[in-house]
Amino acid sequence: MSKAETPGSGVVVTGAVSGIGLATAEALAESGRPVAVWDIDAERSTAVAADIASRFGVPTVGVGVDLSKMANIAPAWAQTRAALPVVGGLVHAAGISLAVPVEELTEAQWDAVLNVNLKALPFMVQQLRSTLAAQPGAAVVAIASINASLGNQMNPAYTASKGGMLSLVRSLADDLARDGIRINSVTPGYILTPMMQPVVDYLEPGYFERPVMLGRMGAPREVAAAVRFLLSDEASYITAAELVVDGGTIASQRTR
Numbered sequence: 001m002s003k004a005e006t007p008g009s010g011v012v013v014t015g016a017v018s019g020i021g022l023a024t025a026e027a028l029a030e031s032g033r034p035v036a037v038w039d040i041d042a043e044r045s046t047a048v049a050a051d052i053a054s055r056f057g058v059p060t061v062g063v064g065v066d067l068s069k070m071a072n073i074a075p076a077w078a079q080t081r082a083a084l085p086v087v088g089g090l091v092h093a094a095g096i097s098l099a100v101p102v103e104e105l106t107e108a109q110w111d112a113v114l115n116v117n118l119k120a121l122p123f124m125v126q127q128l129r130s131t132l133a134a135q136p137g138a139a140v141v142a143i144a145s146i147n148a149s150l151g152n153q154m155n156p157a158y159t160a161s162k163g164g165m166l167s168l169v170r171s172l173a174d175d176l177a178r179d180g181i182r183i184n185s186v187t188p189g190y191i192l193t194p195m196m197q198p199v200v201d202y203l204e205p206g207y208f209e210r211p212v213m214l215g216r217m218g219a220p221r222e223v224a225a226a227v228r229f230l231l232s233d234e235a236s237y238i239t240a241a242e243l244v245v246d247g248g249t250i251a252s253q254r255t256r
C-alpha cells in the first residue's frame, strides 16, 4: 500500500498483544503507521510495542489498561498522547468470550463481557474524538463477530455484545461523520487465535472448517488486512458499514 493511500497518523489498537489485535498492530506498522498497543496485559503491551518498533521502525507505545473499567480510559489515552503526538485511528479488538448459557449466567459475568466488548467503545471514542477530528482521514474500526448474526445458546452475553456493536457503529458513524471521522465494523468468522485454540482442541477435527465455503479457518493477518484497508484513504467513502471476513460462513448453507 502506498503512503499516499494511507494516513501516516498513529493508531490505538486494543487487545493488541494477541490474535487479531496483534496482527492488526503489525499490519499497520508494516505500512508505516505508529501504533499504541493497549491491552490488559501490561507487561506484554510493553514487550509487543518494543518488538513492533524494532521490526518495523515506527514509533510505538505499550499501555497496560483494563478496559472493563471506563475510568481507566482517560489515563491510558494521556499516556498514549504523550508518546504519540499524532493519532488518527482506533481499532477496538479487545474482547472476551465467556461461554455460559442463560440459566447459569450471573450479572457479574454479563457485565464482564459487555463492558470490555461493547461499553468501552463509545467511551474510547469520547476521549479520542477531538484528536481524531484534527487528522484528515481519521477512522475507527470495531471488531464484531459472526456471532452478532448467528444465535448461540452457549454464548448469550457475547452474541449480545457483538450485535450491539453493529448497531452502535451505525449510530456513531452518523455522529462522527460531522467531524469527518469514519467508523466501520469488521466481522471475523472462525479465526485461529489464542481465544479459539482451546475450543479447536476440544472439538472434533473439521468442526470449524466444514461450514466455511473456503473450507478452512482464517488467519489473524487476514482480518488485519481488512482493518488496515478500512483505516486507509482507500476506504474514504466507507462508513457505517460491516465488512465480513469469514471465508463464506454466514452466507453458507453447509452443515456440520
Ligand SMILES: NC(=O)c1ccc[n+]([C@@H]2O[C@H](COP(=O)([O-])OP(=O)(O)OC[C@H]3O[C@@H](n4cnc5c(N)ncnc54)[C@H](O)[C@@H]3O)[C@@H](O)[C@H]2O)c1
Residues within 6 Å of the ligand: 014, 015, 016, 017, 018, 019, 020, 021, 038, 039, 040, 041, 065, 066, 067, 068, 092, 093, 094, 095, 096, 097, 116, 117, 143, 144, 145, 146, 187, 188, 189, 190, 191, 192, 193, 194, 195, 196
Ligand atoms: N478468533 C475468532 O475466531 C474471532 C471471531 C470473531 C470475533 N472475534 C473478536 O476479535 C477480537 C480479538 O479476538 P482474538 O481471537 O484475537 O482473541 P485473543 O484472546 O487472542 O485477544 C484478545 C485480547 O484482548 C485482551 N483483553 C481482554 N480483556 C481485556 C480488558 N479488560 N482490557 C484490555 N484488554 C483486554 C486480551 O488480553 C487479549 O490480548 C475479540 O473482540 C473477539 O471477540 C474473534
